[in-house]
Amino acid sequence: MLKEKCGVFSVVSAGSSDAFVPLYWGLVAQNHRGHESYGFLTYSEGLKRYVDLGLVPRIEREEILRWQMLLPGKRGIAHVRYGTSGKRDVYSHLRDAQPMVVSQGRSKMGIAFNGNLVNIGWLRGALASKVPKTRATSDTELLCRYLASKANGGTMEAIGSCMEEIEGAYSVVGLRSNGELFAFRDPLGIRPLCLGRSKDGSITAVSSETVGLDINSFSLIGEVEPGEAIVFTGESMERSRVARCPRRALCGFELSYFSRPDSIINGRPVYKTREEFGRNLGRRYQEYVRRADVIVSIPETAEDAAYGLHEETGLRWERTLRRHRFVTHRAFILESEDRRVTIDRKINIADGGLRGKKVIVVEDSIVRGDTTKTIISKLRERGAEEVYMFVTFPRITHPCFYGIDMATFTELIGFMHDEAEIAEQIGADAVCYQPLEDFVRATGMRGEDLCMACVTGKYPTELAQRIADGVKSRVNQDGTRVYELEA
Ligand code: SF4
Known part of the structure; x- marks a missing residue:
């Protein structure tokens, strides 16, 4: 299973409401994007920050006032994190929790960031002369320091420089100690970011996914466009395309x-797209559909595709795999536990009439193959006679x-092996990926x-591209070994 990346949310309230309550709910709705840590940063005569490890906590009604006093103000940003860079120990998780705040002279800036920077080496070098040695292990502090170092010339200009010089995926919300709140999305729009408003128009929010708006009953205004920056100063909001965007x-x-099935991407709920993925797989792999007795799906991201496949083929969809409903945290899943125990803690496979059956298993992706392999072996223990993997994301x-x-x-099973070899490795009778052209059409x-x-x-x-090509050419020369190059 892949781990989720981060989610961001921001609120600017022009009415009587404080920012904290919508910020909190915006984060709860996006907790699927990060389980390691969460955090808030609000502005009220200066910046107030709170971060902690784990899931966004349940807050009882009587506790809200205490939280509002801890995080006062009418504007704020928030973040849930799963780090893909930086160290993985608990101390580092807490140190790298976001929003991250840095000082620049007498002013401060905080950001919440979803993405990953590619030219991190260049960025470190560019900042080396200006910034004392940073202790952070994530790229977020570097990005924040970069922005803060340019912000004297204006927030919009600092974001423009960032987009010119920093390569990577970045959807960002930020807050300055002068009260200015900003949001921007990299010139390619690799990670999602959208803008919404409360029904009475008094609160404007920016969210990684539209579900952050829905949970607050806010209306979607639209995407933050690739290369676009939004700056909220006092009562005013300025939107500007600050970068040339060669493509999306x-x-x-x-x-x-990654995205929740009820989020809207490209004007359509994600679950609709996933249903179409399932229909495509049914049309494409009719030979296995004809042979199969039943469909099962790996909860929860493959369920909509399984429904589409079921609709397309008329095959029974047996919902024998179930996620343990309240095991959403990772804290008690020990690194040393074997994969089987980890899967048992997350997913239960009921004895649901699979004995002697030929089973289509719908999965969203196969990355390393270890999770899929464990699930297939458990399905066979339940009596599945043949297992055909139907995978919505093309071969990675x-x-x-x-x-x-x-x-x-x-680490990628799809780099090391073709479909037949992957089937053998994971113990399936066949592995059927959705072809790229079908995926795109859906x-x-x-x-x-x-x-x-x-x-x-x-x-x-x-x-x-250069990093990937560099690695590949070294593979070709060597023939057997793969080297990874530093970005
Ligand atoms: S499509 Fe693949 S390579 Fe591109 S951003 Fe997503 S996971 Fe990364």
Whole structure:
């Protein structure tokens, strides 16, 4: 299973309401994007910050006043984190929790960041002369220091420089100690970011996903466009395209796995796209559909595709795999536990009439293959006679440098093996990936508006392409070994 990346949310209230309550709910709605830590930063005659480890906590009604006093003000930003860079110990998680705040002279700036920077080496070098040695292990502090170092010339200008010089995926919300709140999205729009408003118009919010708006009963205004910056100063809001955008490149994985099914991407709920993925798989792999007795799905991101497949084929969808409902945290899943125990803690497989059956298992993706392998072996213990994997995301053959937890070639089963070998490795009778062209068609988007680099090896940014090509050429020369290059 891949781990989720981060989620961001911001609120500017021009009415009587404080920012904390909508900020809190905006974060709760997006907790699927990060379980390691959460945090808030609000502005009221200065910045007030609170961060902690784990899931966004349950807050009882009588506690709200205490939280509002802790985090006062009418504007704020918030973050849930799963880090794909930086160290993984508890101390580092807390130190790298966001929003991250840095000082620049007498002023301060905080940001909450979803994405990953590719030219981090360049950024470290560029900041080395200006910034005392940083203790942070994540790239967020570097990004924040970069912005803060440029902010004297104006927030919009600082964001413009960032977009000119920093390569990578970044959807960001930020807050300055002068009360200015800002949001921006990288020139390719790799990670999602959207803008919404309360029904009475008094509160404006920016959210990674539209579900952060829905839970607050806010209306969606639209996407923050790739290369766009929004700055809230006093009562005014300024929107500006500050970067030239050669193309769009929304991460295709958001559609298969990351985003909540009820979020809207490209004007359509994500679950509708996933249903279409399932229908595509049914049309494409009729031979296995004819042989199969039953469909099962791996909860929860594959369930909409399984429904689509069921609708398309008329095959029974047996919901024998169930997620343990309240096990959403990772804290008690020990690193040393074997994969089987970890799966048992998350997913239960009921003895649901699979004995002697030929089973189609719908999954959103296969990255390393270890989770899938364990689930297949458990299905066989339940009596499944044959197992055909139907996978909505095409075969992943290349690493991601844009913030998804798969940064090396060697960890990818799809880089090391073809479909038949993968089936053998994971114990399936067949592995059927949704072809790229079917995937793109189902999204309703143009292929050139999506990043599918982990499938095609064609990266939307230059340095990422050079890194991937550099690694590959070393593989070709060596023939057997794979080396990873430093970004
Ligand atoms: S390389 Fe893959 S996972 Fe990474 S941003 Fe592109 S589509 Fe998403």
